[in-house]
Amino acid sequence: MKKQQPKKYFFATALALLSMASCALAQSIPSVTSLPENSPNLVQNAGFEEGTTHWNIPQNTAQVTSDVAHSGKSSLYYKNDSVEQYKTFTQEINAHPGDHIFFSVWVKTQDVVGGKGVGVYIQSADADGKYINGSFPVGYGGTRDWNRIGSEYIVPTNAAKVSVGLYLQRAHKDNKSPVGAVWFDDVNVQVQKEAVRSFLLYPNYRGTIKQGDNTPWEYEVQVSPNSKGAATKVLTQLISSSGELVFHQEDAVSAGDGAKRILLNVPENLWVGQYTLLQYIEDPNGQLRVISNYPVNIMNEMPKVYIDAKGFTVVDGKRFFPMGVYLRDASDSSDENLSRIADGGFNTVLSYAYGTANNPAAYLKLAQAHHLKVVYSIKDLYPEQANHGEDAFNIATKYINSLRDEPALLAWYASDEMGARWLPKLRKMYNIANLLDPNHPTFQVQNKVVDIEAAFNTTDILGADPYPIGRENDLTKTSDYTRSTAEAARGAKGVWIVPRCLIGRFMTRNIRIIHRPWTRCATRPTRL
Numbered sequence: 346m347k348k349q350q351p352k353k354y355f356f357a358t359a360l361a362l363l364s365m366a367s368c369a370l371a372q373s374i375p376s377v378t379s380l381p382e383n384s385p386n387l388v389q390n391a392g393f394e395e396g397t398t399h400w401n402i403p404q405n406t407a408q409v410t411s412d413v414a415h416s417g418k419s420s421l422y423y424k425n426d427s428v429e430q431y432k433t434f435t436q437e438i439n440a441h442p443g444d445h446i447f448f449s450v451w452v453k454t455q456d457v458v459g460g461k462g463v464g465v466y467i468q469s470a471d472a473d474g475k476y477i478n479g480s481f482p483v484g485y486g487g488t489r490d491w492n493r494i495g496s497e498y499i500v501p502t503n504a505a506k507v508s509v510g511l512y513l514q515r516a517h518k519d520n521k522s523p524v525g526a527v528w529f530d531d532v533n534v535q536v537q538k539e540a541v542r543s544f545l546l547y548p549n550y551r552g553t554i555k556q557g558d559n560t561p562w563e564y565e566v567q568v569s570p571n572s573k574g575a576a577t578k579v580l581t582q583l584i585s586s587s588g589e590l591v592f593h594q595e596d597a598v599s600a601g602d603g604a605k606r607i608l609l610n611v612p613e614n615l616w617v618g619q620y621t622l623l624q625y626i627e628d629p630n631g632q633l634r635v636i637s638n639y640p641v642n643i644m645n646e647m648p649k650v651y652i653d654a655k656g657f658t659v660v661d662g663k664r665f666f667p668m669g670v671y672l673r674d675a676s677d678s679s680d681e682n683l684s685r686i687a688d689g690g691f692n693t694v695l696s697y698a699y700g701t702a703n704n705p706a707a708y709l710k711l712a713q714a715h716h717l718k719v720v721y722s723i724k725d726l727y728p729e730q731a732n733h734g735e736d737a738f739n740i741a742t743k744y745i746n747s748l749r750d751e752p753a754l755l756a757w758y759a760s761d762e763m764g765a766r767w768l769p770k771l772r773k774m775y776n777i778a779n780l781l782d783p784n785h786p787t788f789q790v791q792n793k794v795v796d797i798e799a800a801f802n803t804t805d806i807l808g809a810d811p812y813p814i815g816r817e818n819d820l821t822k823t824s825d826y827t828r829s830t831a832e833a834a835r836g837a838k839g840v841w842i843v844p845r846c847l848i849g850r851f852m853t854r855n856i857r858i859i860h861r862p863w864t865r866c867a868t869r870p871t872r873l
Contacts, residue, residue: 387438387534388509393419401435407529415451415491415530422528425513428459428521433512438534440500440507443567445542448480448534449495450511457486457525461514465494467534469504477501478794482766484514486523495533497765498795509534541577541626542567543637544801546606549837550651550786551779551805552641556617560654562609564624565835568598578627581609583641586619615643640779649784650755652805652839658786660718660755667718667755667841669693678708687715695720695758701740709751718755720788721748724763727770742777749782757782759804760789764796771803790843794826798833806839814845
């Protein structure tokens with residue numbers, strides 16, 4: 346069959362948005378329109394100017410004061426003197442399943458010590474009142490003037506009640522609350538009105554496809570229920586690296602469709618090269634805006650390591666089943682310990698110690714000698730992480746460039762339990778890894794279900810680390826998290842689950858939760 350050449354005409358609006366001479370755009374990931382400025386605040390009496398009206402505040406705890414305020418005249422003041430006392434100040438909000446929420450609060454602190462500091466959260470419950478999930482950004486303590494704390498949250502499909510809460514956040518390790526004084530003001534919860542989200546399902550791995558692969562292209566689009574069922578158009582275009590229109594398709598979607606999957610009738614046998622799959626949303630008023638742009642690479646051969654159309658990891662053309670352990674210290678990766686790990690039936694290791702360690706190439710070569718693959722940790726190479734400043738991404742660039750050709754390298758560990766507030770930085774790290782190393786995927790792990798789907802467009806492999814043992818009475822958390830991660834991956838991303846294993850006195854054997862499991866060990870390897 347004759348190869349399909351780009352048509353020799355241009356699409357004006359696409360060219361106005363694209364400058365394909367830059368590799369950075371070709372490697373960019375989907376971006377969603379920002380929150381409209383006129384999106385209403387769902388919180389009633391957000392600044393406590395009406396006292397405690399609309400708020401659920403236990404007696405003899407917090408009180409409204411007119412002495413200190415971030416704006417207006419009032420704020421909510423709370424002083425806690427006991428680490429055993431845990432109180433929350435809540436309000437139910439009018440949010441709906443599928444809403445993408447941005448929430449925040451301004452806080453002022455005085456001598457706050459212990460726990461996780463002052464915080465704000467959003468959480469959901471089902472029709473029976475059972476807790477589903479929530480978003481709990483880490484707060485801060487000490488003595489500070491007014492600062493804003495917040496994050497993002499996607500309301501789950503089975504949510505019947507959504508609430509916002511203010512509190513002093515307890516520490517998980519000892520369940521103790523912080524002590525000290527805090528003022529809360531200007532609580533804000535906004536929904537992204539045009540919450541139209543797009544998920545490219547195929548070509549699923551970074552838009553990469555081997556020439557001659559005529560598997561139908563597919564994407565999923567979701568329209569927020571806030572659109573009240575009005576018909577909406579999604580316009581999809583495939584643009585060549587020279588800016589020429591190769592393909593154009595229009596599809597109608599509405600809020601009533603929920604998550605709608607759409608096949609793209611892309612021409613077969615496209616030329617090898619870089620393309621951009623650009624999507625616009627046309628709202629009922631005829632306004633047009635970009636909702637996503639996906640890089641598409643037509644290649645002669647697929648990368649050395651990639652995620653196939655069924656979500657399996659492929660290494661050198663063969664599916665690879667990563668059964669691995671996490672390691673904490675450099676000594677865990679000694680020749681003796683790597684030998685024990687390999688003898689124990691594991692084939693992969695991930696060491697926290699080698700994110701910025703001396704001679705990481707020697708570590709990868711030693712792992713290769715024991716036939717072990719390595720997921721290399723760059724999880725701490727972000728501004729604000731591990732005392733790194735704005736130069737953190739440059740440090741990550743150095744490590745990716747120096748280690749990307751090591752035979753033992755399997756993937757980059759780009760995030761460990763970094764929630765929604767980190768999404769912009771996670772996107773940037775993903776773009777860096779995509780640009781510098783097309784041959785190895787990125788992997789990130791979340792400990793909150795709500796953050797897993799939000800990370801879809803910032804990684805190649807999604808993971809979760811449910812640890813119910815010793816924390817909860819219900820051990821189904823592991824299967825629930827696995828199911829949620831697989832659903833969020835939509836068959837387009839890899840799924841590596843991180844259950845806990847106990848090595849030493851106790852040991853969990855035969856851990857096979859899904860097709861692609863992972864094992865996190867909290868202690869050093871012990872002879873198996």
